[in-house]
Amino acid sequence: MAVERISELEVRLIPPITDEDVRQLKIGDHVLITGTIYTARDAAHKRMVDTIDAGGRLPIDVRGQLIYYVGPTPPRPGRVSGSVGPTTSMRMDPFTPRMLAAGMKACMGKGNRGIEVQKALEKYTGVYLMAVGGGGAMLSKFVRSTEVVAYEDLGTESIKKMVVENFPAVVMDDCMGRDLLTEGRKKYRDLSKLGSYVPSERIVIAAG
Amino acid sequence: MREIHVDTIKTKIAELCIDATHKLPEDVRVGLRLAETTEKGPLAKKILADLIENFDIAERQMVPLCQDTGTTVVFVELGQEVHIVGGSLEAAIHEGVGRGYTEGFLRASIVAHPFSTRQNTKNNTPAIIHYEIVSGNALHLKVLPKGAGCENMSRFANFLPRTGKDAIIDFVLRTVEESGGNPCPPLVIGVGIGGTAEYAMTMAKKAVARGVGTHDSDPEVAALEDEMRTKVNALGVGPQAVGGINTALTVNIITHPTHIASLPVGVNIQCHSARLKEVTL
Numbered sequence: 001m002a003v004e005r006i007s008e009l010e011v012r013l014i015p016p017i018t019d020e021d022v023r024q025l026k027i028g029d030h031v032l033i034t035g036t037i038y039t040a041r042d043a044a045h046k047r048m049v050d051t052i053d054a055g056g057r058l059p060i061d062v063r064g065q066l067i068y069y070v071g072p073t074p075p076r077p078g079r080v081s082g083s084v085g086p087t088t089s090m091r092m093d094p095f096t097p098r099m100l101a102a103g104m105k106a107c108m109g110k111g112n113r114g115i116e117v118q119k120a121l122e123k124y125t126g127v128y129l130m131a132v133g134g135g136g137a138m139l140s141k142f143v144r145s146t147e148v149v150a151y152e153d154l155g156t157e158s159i160k161k162m163v164v165e166n167f168p169a170v171v172m173d174d175c176m177g178r179d180l181l182t183e184g185r186k187k188y189r190d191l192s193k194l195g196s197y198v199p200s201e202r203i204v205i206a207a208g
Numbered sequence: 209m210r211e212i213h214v215d216t217i218k219t220k221i222a223e224l225c226i227d228a229t230h231k232l233p234e235d236v237r238v239g240l241r242l243a244e245t246t247e248k249g250p251l252a253k254k255i256l257a258d259l260i261e262n263f264d265i266a267e268r269q270m271v272p273l274c275q276d277t278g279t280t281v282v283f284v285e286l287g288q289e290v291h292i293v294g295g296s297l298e299a300a301i302h303e304g305v306g307r308g309y310t311e312g313f314l315r316a317s318i319v320a321h322p323f324s325t326r327q328n329t330k331n332n333t334p335a336i337i338h339y340e341i342v343s344g345n346a347l348h349l350k351v352l353p354k355g356a357g358c359e360n361m362s363r364f365a366n367f368l369p370r371t372g373k374d375a376i377i378d379f380v381l382r383t384v385e386e387s388g389g390n391p392c393p394p395l396v397i398g399v400g401i402g403g404t405a406e407y408a409m410t411m412a413k414k415a416v417a418r419g420v421g422t423h424d425s426d427p428e429v430a431a432l433e434d435e436m437r438t439k440v441n442a443l444g445v446g447p448q449a450v451g452g453i454n455t456a457l458t459v460n461i462i463t464h465p466t467h468i469a470s471l472p473v474g475v476n477i478q479c480h481s482a483r484l485k486e487v488t489l
Contacts, residue, residue, distance in 0.1 A: 028251060028450075073272045073315040082313060083272035088357040088390045111357070111390035112449060132258045133357065133392035133448055134481040136275040137266035155328060156315055168258075170251065170450060172389075181388050184451020188249055189444025196374055197381045199443065 006032075016064030017105040019125040025171045027180040031129055033167040037066045037108075038149070041087050043157040045095040052098060059150030060159060063103030066129075070109075071156035072146070073136070081143035085136030086110040089128070093117050100124035112181045113173055121175050128173035130180075142167040209291045210345040212489055214300035217292075217349070220487050221304025224351040225280060226312035228485035229272045232263040236396070236482045239420035239457035243394055243447070252452025256394075259447070259480060274481045277314040278353030280305045280335040283417065287344035298337065301349075306331035317356070338410065350486040352417055358391035358479040364409055367471040376401065376473050377436055383475050384440050384456070389449030392479035396420060397440065397459045400474040402466035408474035415460040416478040424461055433459050447480075457482075 003021040004012040011025065014035045025031070038060055040048065048058055069089055073082035089109030096107060097120035105126055110133030113121075121128060131139060142164050150159040172180045189199065240263070244256035266273040282301055286292075292300075309316055309332040318333065319326040342348075363383045367375055380399060398418075400411025423430040436459040446452025457480065466472065 030251075030254075071275060071315065071317075073275050073277060074313045076270065076313050079271070082315075083266075083275040083277075085275050087276065088360070090390060110392065110448065112388040130389065130448060130450075132255055132262070133389065134274045134355075134479055135258050135262045137269065137271040137273055138258055138262035140271050141265070156317075170448075172450075180451070181445075181449045184249070184251075184446060184449065185444040186451075187444065188252075188446055188451045188453055190442040193442035194381070194439055195377070197378050197439065199385060 015066050017066065018064065022105055022125050022127050022175050025127050025174055026176070027171050027174050027178045027183060029171040031169045031171060033066065033169060034165050035163065037068050037162050037164060038062070039068045039070050039160040039162055041069050041071050041157050042091055043154050044151050044159050045092050045099070047151060049095045049098050052102060058102065062099060064105050066106040066108060067099065067104055068108045068131070068162065081140040081146055083136030084140050084143055086131040086133055089113060096120060100126045108169055112179070118173050118177060118179060121173055122177045125175045127171060127175055129169040130172040131167070131169045139167065210289055211291050211293045212347055214292060214294040214297065216489060217297065217300040217347070218304040218307065220349060220489065221282070221301055221351065222308035222311065224349065224485045224487060225305055225308030225314065225353065228351050228353050228483045229277045229312065229314055230270055231267050231485070232273055233419065233482065233484050235420040236457070236480070237263060240394070240480060243454040243457060247447070247452050247454050249446055249450065249452035251450045252446040252454065255447040255450065256454070272314060273483065274355060275315060276317060276355040276357065277309065277332070278355050278483070279318065279359065280332055281352040281354050281413070282335050282337045283350040283352070283414070284337060284339045285342045285348035286339065287346045288341055289345035290347050301335055301337055302333045305335045306333045347489040348486065349489070350417060350484065353483045355392070355479055355481065358395070358477045361387040361391040361477040362412070363475045364405060365473050366405070367473060369469060369471050371471055373432060377439060379473060380436055380459070380475055381439055381443060383477070385443050385445065387477060388445065391477045392481070393445055393449060394447050394454045394457045394480050396478040396482045397436070397456050398476040398478060399436070399459065399461045401461060401463045403464040403472060404470070405472050407464060408472040409476070411462040411464060412474035412476035415462045416476050416482070417484055418460045419484070420458045420482070422458070422460065426463070429461050429463055433461050
């Protein structure tokens, strides 16, 4: 079992992840990740999905894995990791349903996901986690090792195998179709102060 | 005529790049600490505490505040009594940026041929440079490493001249709400009102550089800054969009006269990692 609930809000997550594990995660949960995860962002996603389209084999077995959307800074000599915070996940939206279909169980970045991704998380039983955006220095202390395993030519965008310990994240979109942005906003907004402005009931995230 | 050698400029720009990406300005630190004390959402409060720890670790351990060490935006104010010697000012700035990003272990994020090959230039050059010729014999250099997550959420719109401020407020609110967590709130929001299209966008970026806890000298503009900030925070988006009362640390507005037929508005969105360092030579 890769999911262990520590408290009402805190959950330990140890990949590889099963459907059963994913079902236990709900929006707002604090997740502490320990073990092996893989990094990939824009260029690596494009290449992986092109490989799937061409009927080829992916350079890593994504089944049951967690993919972290990050392009770290180069570590200073003697350090395990440079700054290692999440990039904007939405740019991976066109690729994410395909990655989930290929067996990926969790992805982690920052910001929100489009409706197609939220639907795919339900369909393939996946989860979207958010790491603290702009927290790259703080997050570097949870990284134990980093090793390039594919697409080395992409530099910061290469696929890296990363071993982490108690790496913190929050469940943003769960496999039940719930979205923390939508829920959280409703809880804390103050319509009495918004004047003529009418908030969107479901947010359409702007392109970018 | 006062002479400034390009070698001095190269060294200073390299230092500013490294400093800016590791040491968060004091006004932003104050803003984040204040947000942490006022925040009502428990998850949002934890995120703000994480961000406070982040700027502390970044400076102490020399790990960049954010892995996106940005597009290097440089504002140059060149006194008209200054003579740059030893080479080209523009080349010196680019060289300084290249040196800073390489020697400082900063991420190279700039790609050439933006719509085709997108080849990484390997040292984060070229920088984006804004020049201004001013009076006097000083050279002022300001480096603002701009992350893409927030820059991508920036917007521009033309309004009908008689629209008034409510439409502008709604535009800012829509921009922030539709950005969700992508630009890493709590934000510094820069708004440029008036001028022409490109001028409004440049004012918006300059407004970001004005920092947290400042107001425009015109009381009417200052009041609009406060009204916008109150309303942005009433959206409930919160830090990293998990829900909370701190979505913007500040809204800064710069205005300029405009054409009888125009009301251009630029919005530049800056994440909480509002990095900025400057020097006067």
